[in-house]
Amino acid sequence: MMQSALSALFWRELQLARSVGGGGAMGVVFFLILVSLTPFAIGPDLNLLSRIGPAILWIAALLATLLGLDRLFQSDADDGSLDLLLTAATPLELVVLVKCVAHWIATALPLIVASPLLGLTLAMEPASLAGISLSLLAGTPALTMLGAIGAALTAGLRRGGLLMAVLILPLTTPVLIFGVSAATAASGGTVPFHIPILILCGLSLAAVAGAPFAAAAALRSRDA
């Protein structure tokens, strides 16, 4: 019964991500725009761009992931679905986790797929391209889960979008550090690739395990 409820939720979330204003697709476009804007600011020097490419891609991925997340619980809070989810027999923690998994598939996975193509425009080497995809694959679950906490804290608040970014961005510092370090380690450097990538996996696993409890607690304590 609980599996049936969770799979219904999962497919509904994917369907909504596809239909409402192309929420998932919009994340990739935002990612693309952020990456394209950077050379305007830095200049078209390909040597410089290829050196800081992983950093550009990671910051863009971070912002693009957080951008879509503020709607994660907000739309459910607005239309009353969140109240009803509280009356379901399924634990709210699992509901949060399933919503995050669906959100990750709809928004973060397209970013990971697009990242090597955008890396090409930054003249990154093949090893570095593989590095950036792998590091995003390992690190974006942590971003989604941390963002879910922020989304839960700001659900039901007006103008919550910016507040959520302010709350969550400082918490994403470790993910950014090890993500960029893994991506640059892939194309040579003093740190072996597996160290930052394993730390990144650890961060993601910890976030997947812990964040649903924090987000569910935030949703329950919402004064609505």
Place this chain on the structure above:
Amino acid sequence: MLKYANPTNFLALAARLIPWLAAATALLLIVGLYLTFFVAPDDYQQGASVKIMYLHVPSAWLSMMCYIIMTSAALGTIVWRHPLADAAQKAAAPLGAAFTLLCLVSGSLWGKPMWGTWWVWDARLTSVLVLFLIYLGLVGLWRTIEEPAQAARAAAILTLVGVVNIPIIKFSVDWWNTLHQPASVFRVGGPAISGSMLWTLLIMALGFSFLFLTLHLMAIRNEILRRRLRRLSIDAAHAEEKAEATA
């Protein structure tokens, strides 16, 4: 002309035109591709990779032509509030995005053997990329606003704001003379490329234009039908309400 501004008359016209346009498109593209691969010579510097040009240049032309068509439709929406103009605008946006993407990808494939890199941030490439992003934004806007007339007005405003970008693309080569090749067909003093290459390019460009025209007419037709379906559905939903109320 005004007669065909009526959506019903337009549908009749489109039904008659589309088969002919599709046939012309196929013919032109077959001839164009034949010329590209078997007649047009390899470049003495670029070798066979110059053939990408016959795909790249027409799609670049169309990426801009599509925006011009969209701008005229946007004016039609703003000034006359005509539903056909709305449909023409909406149908053009994804087509424009597709041709612009084709232009970017073919340029990138051409650039790899020419410059040794997939991408350079020169002014022309970058402004085409910006055009692509504007198209994507328009597609997103269309998909987000539920009410068609409201979406059309919003998209028309965005289109007219974005139209500033078209002259920048056209003249960016003259403004910033960078890595990219200067325009060679329409420059003063006659074309710089040889006769068979020019013919091939012109036929391919014509073929692409017909392809665009065919797809655009089909998409407008779909959009008109989609709007009718939506209106009928809403009417049916309301009729249902009345029927139940009296029952």
Place this chain on the structure above:
Amino acid sequence: MNQQFALTSLSARSVSVDRGGRAIVKNIHFELRAGEALVALGRNGAGKSTLLRAIAGFLPLSGGELTHAGEASEAPLPELCHYVGHADGLKSALTASENLEFWARMLATPSSGESLAPSQALHRMGLKRLADFPVAYLSAGQKRRVALARLFVSPRPLWILDEPATALDVASQEILGEAFARHRASGGMIIAATHAPLGLIDAAVLDLSATDAGAIGNA
């Protein structure tokens, strides 16, 4: 129609609810048994919605307690109730039947009571032919009826309804009244904040604006 419902009684003792540091609901008492209904009355701002949301478990009680007894008294009260509030809980991009099928699976309970398939529930609310329209195309009253159809897709003993008749036409109100009677006949409970005559004439009345003590009387 005479299956066993999981709740035999629900009682509130000195229930109070605070919002923003202010006591909105003060010292409420009531006692409901299987098959009974309670109608909360009061002027705007008297705390009807707040009380209903607190019973459904969306707001914490600042004082007093709610106790329920019955077969499933192990389960927390929110999982035994259907809540229909001002927001319909519907996604406008999905069709009426997609919305309802989702809630049927999400709100499913282990209880063995009678429940309808989503298509039958829509049929009962007179929405059979609108099942495949996106909710965005429906009128306010039709959306409300889709929301009310949730009551039938999963058997839950306690219905908590906040102004359920809003935007409903007379025919739909009659359908709803019949559904209330059927639910109560089979042992269900209803707590509603409503002014519409919904077949709850014999219900106990809780007048929230009358006194702080939350007097109970009969209509």
